[in-house]
Amino acid sequence: MNKKRLIILIWFFFACISTWYLLQLRDWISLFNEGAAPHWFKDLAIRLYPRLDSELNRINPITLVKYGDQLILRSFLCLSATSVLLVLFEKKSTQRHWNIFWENCSHNQLLNRLFFLFVLLLTWDWWKSIPLIVQAKAFYKPISFLTLFGETFPSELVLKTFYIVFVICLIVYILKPQWHFLPLTGMVLLIILQTWFVSFEKMDHGLTTVFYVGLPLAGAIAFNKSYLIQLSRVLLVTTYLFAGLEKLLISGMHWMDGYALHVYLRMHASPAGLWLSEHSTLCILLSFATILFQLSFWMILVFPKYRWVFIFLAVSFHLGTVIFFSISSFFNPWLIPLIVLLPGYDKSGQQKAATLATR
Amino acid sequence: MEHNKGKTTSRNRVIFLSLGLITIPFLLIRDFFPLMRMGMFAETPNSIAVAETFFVTHNHQNVTEAQTGISKQTLIFLARNHYYRGEKEIFLTKIAKRLPKPGTTQLFKVSYGDQTDTTLIHQLTLP
Numbered sequence: 001m002n003k004k005r006l007i008i009l010i011w012f013f014f015a016c017i018s019t020w021y022l023l024q025l026r027d028w029i030s031l032f033n034e035g036a037a038p039h040w041f042k043d044l045a046i047r048l049y050p051r052l053d054s055e056l057n058r059i060n061p062i063t064l065v066k067y068g069d070q071l072i073l074r075s076f077l078c079l080s081a082t083s084v085l086l087v088l089f090e091k092k093s094t095q096r097h098w099n100i101f102w103e104n105c106s107h108n109q110l111l112n113r114l115f116f117l118f119v120l121l122l123t124w125d126w127w128k129s130i131p132l133i134v135q136a137k138a139f140y141k142p143i144s145f146l147t148l149f150g151e152t153f154p155s156e157l158v159l160k161t162f163y164i165v166f167v168i169c170l171i172v173y174i175l176k177p178q179w180h181f182l183p184l185t186g187m188v189l190l191i192i193l194q195t196w197f198v199s200f201e202k203m204d205h206g207l208t209t210v211f212y213v214g215l216p217l218a219g220a221i222a223f224n225k226s227y228l229i230q231l232s233r234v235l236l237v238t239t240y241l242f243a244g245l246e247k248l249l250i251s252g253m254h255w256m257d258g259y260a261l262h263v264y265l266r267m268h269a270s271p272a273g274l275w276l277s278e279h280s281t282l283c284i285l286l287s288f289a290t291i292l293f294q295l296s297f298w299m300i301l302v303f304p305k306y307r308w309v310f311i312f313l314a315v316s317f318h319l320g321t322v323i324f325f326s327i328s329s330f331f332n333p334w335l336i337p338l339i340v341l342l343p344g345y346d347k348s349g350q351q352k353a354a355t356l357a358t359r
Numbered sequence: 360m361e362h363n364k365g366k367t368t369s370r371n372r373v374i375f376l377s378l379g380l381i382t383i384p385f386l387l388i389r390d391f392f393p394l395m396r397m398g399m400f401a402e403t404p405n406s407i408a409v410a411e412t413f414f415v416t417h418n419h420q421n422v423t424e425a426q427t428g429i430s431k432q433t434l435i436f437l438a439r440n441h442y443y444r445g446e447k448e449i450f451l452t453k454i455a456k457r458l459p460k461p462g463t464t465q466l467f468k469v470s471y472g473d474q475t476d477t478t479l480i481h482q483l484t485l486p
Contacts, residue, residue, distance in 0.1 A: 049389060054444040067388060074386050102370065135428030138453045139437055143392050191393050198392055200429065202436035208395040212381065227370050234374075235381055242385045243397035250401040260403045263471050267412060 003086045014079055018072055029068045030061045070249060101301075105229035106351055108344040112221060113174045116183055118336040119210060120170045123190065130159045133197060142199045154196060162193050183218035187211070206333045209239055213337035232340050237298040240314075244294030256291055258283035270326035286320075293317055300341060307343065314338055411470045413438035413480075415454055418462040427457045438466060447481035461485045 028037035032045070033056060046053050088094045137153040169186035173179055191211060198204050212235040220228035247255045254260070258280055265277035276282055293313050300310040318334045321327045328334070384396035413435050415422045424430050429437065441450035447466060455464045466480045 048387070051389075051440075054440050070388060071386075074388070078382055078386055099367065102374065132424065132428040135457060138456070139429065195392060200433050200437065201440050202433040203390045203392060203395065204432075205390075205395050205397075205399060208393075208397075211393045216377070225370075227374070231374055231377055235377060238378070238381060239397055242381075243399070243401075246385070246396070246398045246401040250398065251403040254403050255401070260400065264400055266475070267471055 003090065007083050007086055010079060011083070014075060017075075021068065021072055026065060026068055030065050032056070032064055033059075033061055073249065102227040102230050104347055105226050105233070105345045106347045107220065107224075107226060107229070109177050111339055111342060111344045112183070112217065113177055115214070115217060115336065115339045116170050116186070117174050118339070119186075119190070119214060120167065120174070122207075122210070122331070122333055122336065123166075126163055126193070127160070129197075130163065131156055133200075134159070136200065139200050141201050143195065146195060146199060153199075159193065159196065162189055166190055166193065180224070181222050183214075184222040187214045187218045190214070206328060209236055209337040210333050212236060212239060213340050217340060229340065229345050232337075233301060233345075236337050236340060237301060240294045240297040244291050247291060247294070256284065256287045258287050261287045261290075265324060268325040268327070270324060273324040273326070276324055290317070304343070304346070307341065311338055311341060411439070411468060413442065414467050414469070415451075415464065416467070417455070417458050417464045418460065422454065422458065422464075426459070427454060442466070442468070442480060448483065451481055451483040455483055455485050 025041075028041050029045075031037055032042070032052075035042075037045075052059075089098070134153070134156045140153040142149075142151060166186050166189040169182040169189065173182035173186070190207075194204070194207060194211075213232040216228040216232035216235065220226060220232070251260065261283045262277045262280065265273040265283075276286075297310060297314065300307055315335060315338070318328075318332050319330065322330055322332060380394055384390055384394050388396060388398070390396050415434060415438060417426075422434070427434065438450060441447060451464050451466055458464065463482060463484045465482045468478045468480050470476045470478070
């Protein structure tokens with residue numbers, strides 16, 4: 001099937017779903033609390049959104065409908081972006097720019113080792129956390145795919161074995177970088193460990209960008225594919241873009257009136273945050289700056305000339321959350337993935353010329 | 360040339376698959392670990408869903424991670440989920456069992472708005 005037909009088919013499918021949503025599903029969602037929706041629909045919704053089961057009584061129908069509308073709007077946005085990309089891809093010049101963009105990076109053993117050293121330091125205290133988390137196993141509620149392996153929480157021995165192997169993988173790689181598969185093994189083990197740790201009804205977002213950057217980077221090392229380094233950069237900047245879009249899509253321009261920041265600062269109640277919450281003008285300015293930074297951070301890949309400005313903004317942003325929200329520490333997991341944006345991963349002029357010559 | 364084209368195709372597949380995967384949480388508005396939704400602080404606090412927090416005390420002292428094995432943030436989530444599921448007693452019993460001394464364990468809810476309100480939600484006394 002050619003691309004044009006595929007686009008038309010997907011849009012047709014989307015139009016059908018949207019029409020069904022407007023004519024029927026939206027009503028079911030608005031009556032969800034009253035149990036008026038059919039059983040299959042309720043089961044499907046709860047399966048997809050398990051929080052509905054526990055929090056249905058506190059969520060009003062208007063909020064539920066807003067979320068339903070968001071699903072349609074977001075599908076529309078993603079479909080539009082995909083269609084534009086597919087249409088642009090038909091052009092030879094776009095394909096050329098695309099190829100150049102993805103072949104823009106080269107391996108940097110020093111930065112690779114630095115990244116995995118920081119990952120190791122970041123998880124250094126997990127050894128102490130394991131016995132604590134085993135104590136709390138009465139609250140263990142495995143996230144969906146873990147249920148395939150049973151409902152019981154692994155023993156302290158199993159967790160510690162996984163952790164030791166993970167640590168050994170990264171230490172050996174840092175000392176002997178020619179052992180290419182160790183970072184990938186380490187990252188997979190880290191994700192498995194974290195899967196157990198987040199199975200206590202609280203999803204921890206702290207390591208998100210470490211995973212998004214660490215996995216492709218480890219893949220780049222294991223399979224000697226330099227485009228995976230560029231992929232880790234793209235995934236990193238996309239998380240910031242999504243964070244900014246989430247704020248705009250969920251709260252609209254209200255997010256920038258400073259009230260949201262004011263209340264969140266009071267909720268986290270750090271001394272600096274409480275001080276800031278009393279200054280409404282600063283709250284408005286920082287809310288605006290947050291959205292602007294998150295929506296524009298991807299430009300670091302388009303305008304590498306201003307790389308250090310973007311990196312400075314990112315560091316300030318994350319340190320700001322530490323100071324004003326008391327979230328995480330100055331050794332912040334969100335800062336480590338920024339390593340991949342350093343110029344050390346860029347191809348030199350000579351390397352770029354050589355790549356172009358092979359095309 | 361053919362070899363180069365094949366490599367480009369497989370590279371593009373990996374790129375589009377990765378981008379597609381990290382878009383899923385954004386699209387469906389929920390986390391699919393390790394794919395995460397970047398919705399922290401996205402909601403305005405006038406929605407009751409976010410403008411509240413919980414804490415637990417034991418003999419009038421805040422319970423700590425060292426006592427329960429649960430971090431402060433996870434404890435808030437567990438407390439909230441149990442509260443809305445109507446399982447306050449079960450929650451406090453599980454917490455109290457982890458505490459070394461008998462006594463009174465209390466669950467509080469703090470609501471944020473123009474004013475901050477702290478309410479005692481449930482209390483459990485174990486001999």
